[in-house]
Amino acid sequence: MNPSPNSEIIHQVKSCRICEGKLPLGPRPVFSVDPKSKILIIGQAPGTKVHASGIPWNDPSGEELRRWLRVDRETFYRPELFGIMPKGFCYPGRGKGGDLPPMAECAPTWHGQLRRLMPEIQLTLLVGSYAHAYYLEDRRKKNLTETVRAFGEYLPEFFPLVHPSPRNRLWMRRNPWFEERVIPELQDLIHRFLF
Known part of the structure; x- marks a missing residue:
């Protein structure tokens, strides 16, 4: 039995060594995709905890x-x-x-191929400025805060978010509208698509 094209591309990404010489801990691509995925989360890059576990977003x-x-x-x-x-x-x-910033080689090499494996995606969450820059390009506002505040302009395809890192607690305190207005809208959309 021949492997499916889906399993072949996933194997290629998991085996990727394009940036091997630049990575301090060596290559360990961390991602999770399925042909039935409904919501796609595009973040920045794994931290050390995620690198160690191999499980995406397995950290604070x-x-x-x-x-x-x-x-x-x-x-x-x-x-x-x-x-x-x-x-x-x-x-x-x-x-x-x-x-450091995410390696520049990954998204242009793999994103298009992996996104084609997920034809049922209803919404893509762009988490952090690197995801905003790559997917929104010149549609971004003057900074991350204004891009997130204007989230409605990017729907129904994209929902830009600040990164949920503990390092962004000060940003959260300075921008209470995010918890008051953006998070409830996000939760409504997620639950509409999933449940």
């Missing part, structure tokens, strides 16, 4: 993201509900202000 940022979505762990990790694909598939290393 993931806990906060699940709170925003109002879904439990079990639901979140059902690939027929949530496809998970970062802009950079491997841990990029550490810089002065936190993790």
Whole structure:
């Protein structure tokens, strides 16, 4: 029996070594996709905890993201509900202000092929400025805050979000409208598509 094209592309991504010489912990692509996925989450790149476990969003940022979505762990990790694909598939290393940007090679090499495996996607969550830049391009506002505030302009295809990292707690305090207005809209959409 020949492998399906779906399993072949997934194997290719999992075996990717394009950036091998640039990655401090070596390549370990972390993603989760399924032909039946309804919501696609495009984040930045795995941190060290996710790199170690191989499970996407398996860290404090993931806990906060699940709170925003109002879904439990079990639901979140059902690939027929949530496809998970970062802009950079491997841990990029550490810089002065936190993790380095996602590797630039991943999205143009793999995103299109993986997105074609998920024809039932109803909504794509763009989590963080790197995902905004890649998918919204010149449709972005002058900064991340204004892009997130204008989330309605990108629907029904995209929903831009700030990254749920604990490092963004100050941003949350300075922008209470995010919890008051954006999160309830996000939860309504998620539950409409999933349940």
